[in-house]
Amino acid sequence: MKCDYACQSVDHQMARRDFLGTLAGGFVVGGLGALTSPLAAAHLKREQMRVLVVFMSGGLSQLESWDPKPKTDTGGPFRAIPTAVPGMHISELLPQTALHMDKLALIRSINTRNGDHSKGRHQMERGRNQMPGQDFPHLGAVVAKSLERSDNPLPGHIRVPGGGRGSDAAYLGPRYNSIGVNGQPPANSARAGSLSEQADQARNDFRRRLNDRFMQQRRTAETDVYLQSYEQALQLMERRDVFDVEKEPAKEHERYGDSEFGKHCLMSRRLLEHGIPFVQVSHSNYDTHNENFNFHLEQLGEFDRGFSALIGDLHERGMLESTLVVVMSEFGRTPRINARFGRDHWGNAWSVCVGGARIQPGAIIGKTNENGTAVVDREVNHGDLFHTYLSAVGLDSSDSFDIGGRSQPLADPAHVPIHELLS
Amino acid sequence: MLDPTNTHVVHEWKHGRPLIACSFDPQGRYLLTSSEDYSLQRWSLASGEAVKWEAHDSWVMDLACLPDGEMFLSAGCDDRVILWPNAEGTPAPIREIHAHKGWVRSVDVSPDGTLFATGGNDHLVKVWSVAEGRTVLELSGHDSHVYSVKFHPSGTWLLSGDLSGKILQWEVASGKLLRTLDAADLHSFNSGQKVHYGGVRDIAISPDLKQLACCGLHKATNPLGAVNEPLTVLFDWETGEKQRTQPTDGVRGVAWKIEYLASGEILTASGGAGGGFLIFGKPAEEKTYHKLKLKDTLRDMCLHPDGLQVATAHHDGHVRISRLAADG
Numbered sequence: 001m002k003c004d005y006a007c008q009s010v011d012h013q014m015a016r017r018d019f020l021g022t023l024a025g026g027f028v029v030g031g032l033g034a035l036t037s038p039l040a041a042a043h044l045k046r047e048q049m050r051v052l053v054v055f056m057s058g059g060l061s062q063l064e065s066w067d068p069k070p071k072t073d074t075g076g077p078f079r080a081i082p083t084a085v086p087g088m089h090i091s092e093l094l095p096q097t098a099l100h101m102d103k104l105a106l107i108r109s110i111n112t113r114n115g116d117h118s119k120g121r122h123q124m125e126r127g128r129n130q131m132p133g134q135d136f137p138h139l140g141a142v143v144a145k146s147l148e149r150s151d152n153p154l155p156g157h158i159r160v161p162g163g164g165r166g167s168d169a170a171y172l173g174p175r176y177n178s179i180g181v182n183g184q185p186p187a188n189s190a191r192a193g194s195l196s197e198q199a200d201q202a203r204n205d206f207r208r209r210l211n212d213r214f215m216q217q218r219r220t221a222e223t224d225v226y227l228q229s230y231e232q233a234l235q236l237m238e239r240r241d242v243f244d245v246e247k248e249p250a251k252e253h254e255r256y257g258d259s260e261f262g263k264h265c266l267m268s269r270r271l272l273e274h275g276i277p278f279v280q281v282s283h284s285n286y287d288t289h290n291e292n293f294n295f296h297l298e299q300l301g302e303f304d305r306g307f308s309a310l311i312g313d314l315h316e317r318g319m320l321e322s323t324l325v326v327v328m329s330e331f332g333r334t335p336r337i338n339a340r341f342g343r344d345h346w347g348n349a350w351s352v353c354v355g356g357a358r359i360q361p362g363a364i365i366g367k368t369n370e371n372g373t374a375v376v377d378r379e380v381n382h383g384d385l386f387h388t389y390l391s392a393v394g395l396d397s398s399d400s401f402d403i404g405g406r407s408q409p410l411a412d413p414a415h416v417p418i419h420e421l422l423s
Numbered sequence: 424m425l426d427p428t429n430t431h432v433v434h435e436w437k438h439g440r441p442l443i444a445c446s447f448d449p450q451g452r453y454l455l456t457s458s459e460d461y462s463l464q465r466w467s468l469a470s471g472e473a474v475k476w477e478a479h480d481s482w483v484m485d486l487a488c489l490p491d492g493e494m495f496l497s498a499g500c501d502d503r504v505i506l507w508p509n510a511e512g513t514p515a516p517i518r519e520i521h522a523h524k525g526w527v528r529s530v531d532v533s534p535d536g537t538l539f540a541t542g543g544n545d546h547l548v549k550v551w552s553v554a555e556g557r558t559v560l561e562l563s564g565h566d567s568h569v570y571s572v573k574f575h576p577s578g579t580w581l582l583s584g585d586l587s588g589k590i591l592q593w594e595v596a597s598g599k600l601l602r603t604l605d606a607a608d609l610h611s612f613n614s615g616q617k618v619h620y621g622g623v624r625d626i627a628i629s630p631d632l633k634q635l636a637c638c639g640l641h642k643a644t645n646p647l648g649a650v651n652e653p654l655t656v657l658f659d660w661e662t663g664e665k666q667r668t669q670p671t672d673g674v675r676g677v678a679w680k681i682e683y684l685a686s687g688e689i690l691t692a693s694g695g696a697g698g699g700f701l702i703f704g705k706p707a708e709e710k711t712y713h714k715l716k717l718k719d720t721l722r723d724m725c726l727h728p729d730g731l732q733v734a735t736a737h738h739d740g741h742v743r744i745s746r747l748a749a750d751g
Contacts (some may be wrong), residue, residue, distance in 0.1 A: 260617070291646070339738040340694075395546075
């Protein structure tokens, strides 16, 4: 696999020509059938791969979601319900998601040996332990660089909600840092009313000429960032409507639910439809040291409606086979229920939900014991998961990026994908 | 003789698993409790011995006895209310009712024992016939989980409180919504954590019928981390106007339960990050005046028919019986 798509390789140019010639530069879901060249189709299919992460901030309780243990000493008050997969039960807090579990899979045997928010987030988003002096790229940056399409002017790594530019691409460079959006077009992305289109064009042409002259003599990483920021801002201005969730009809908003999260799910569908390779939606807050059950009831009600609508839409629109979906947290929550009806931090036996792309629908990987206090089968950790995510979108997770002549592995070489989860 | 400042624990009985709810029978013979192990317990006040049995498919959030003491109701997180006999030995259900979609958080019996009311996570309040188990009234008006239901001592009205701090007064005969009391002091939305928190945890009517008290929490600077303080809100019954809020200094927790004592003083039970407390207040004062810290945090409290004993249900699996007097 060639990760450096900026290399202008022959095969990349060929596919791009085919793509642009057939689809006039637009992104069409399910457009593979329109292509006669198997080579181009295969290439386009790879180029269409996307990743959606739903990050359950604070630490979703596995016992109130993907791995319920009803009527045990750790089970809490919620019951388990059957799903679309015979024998698979999830929490009653997820009734609409349960109907879509035949499109999703569960990994119930995660042991990250960590109960710290910051370290847990680093593990899950980067696939490695946090180490002083070492900086690894976010999954979004890895995916954006690996799956970007040169014909798509939109940024490849989006955070919802959020604002500004992240600093999460490490050695992959600022081009792959995340951009935070909130359901509206990015701030200040419209051309000022006092400026005509012609004047704006002339202004940008002049800026580019000056930049080119300067770059020929004094190019630095800083000037690259500066240039990149300007060009990306221009591209954003041209496609700002993509980010405007209000363009969606009222009935769509209704289906996704009257919540910020519902709006963010609808927006993420919009972004994925427009070919953005990586979107991360966050839902807050699951750090329920107090009244865990009331707060999970409240939060998962919002999640269930928005997430199930999104999965249903991705499936119906033929996008799920090319979109990896991951519902992750920084860790799970303790099986022990504390004195305040809360659950605390717990990284030793917890779950994530995945689906789409090459993930086997309806699969259950691993197992915890009767009351969820330990993994008893097929223990995996964040390193294994990171490899699995990359493999699921058709990347060779053992491959490396060539960064200035240095080889940088996509994922921690000490781990491998969960092969039995992949089709 | 009632003397709140000399309140002291007289009995401590161990179940072993964390307790959730408690209720005395009106004859004062038994204490009923529920636990996180899905069981109910019936404690003999004479011996401290308990009969234990598995009742619901989930936790029981509230318990209420009929006035004659012959039967009691348990309200579960499994959508159900179960009617039990209060007989010797292990009870068998008399009737099981699928009462709400979602948790049944609160149950209360009418003063004449013919009706009971439930409040649930489906935002509904329902009134039921005890004899037939059928729905008499289904009352819509809440926009959030119903945390508490309470019959007025006259039996004429029913009160229901919800997560948002709204208290609705219903006419039992007609099901008509008569008025809304605003106890929004007991609710907060934390924009950082994006959670609604608080609610009207319990409601009580003063012995002279002139005041309504409700309880919960305020100063919720960190809902997910249990940083909040107990609060009582007092209303003039006649006008429905809020008279005052009554905070307690130096206690972190939630006021789970509220009762008027025969003297007209107000007793609340607080549990949470600061531990378990019995807190005493006077209706006309700005702050509570006395508190007793118990050995462990608590989740429920009930007042014995004699007005001198209080039971508390604790996380450490113990029932504690306290006496509100110097003697005994």
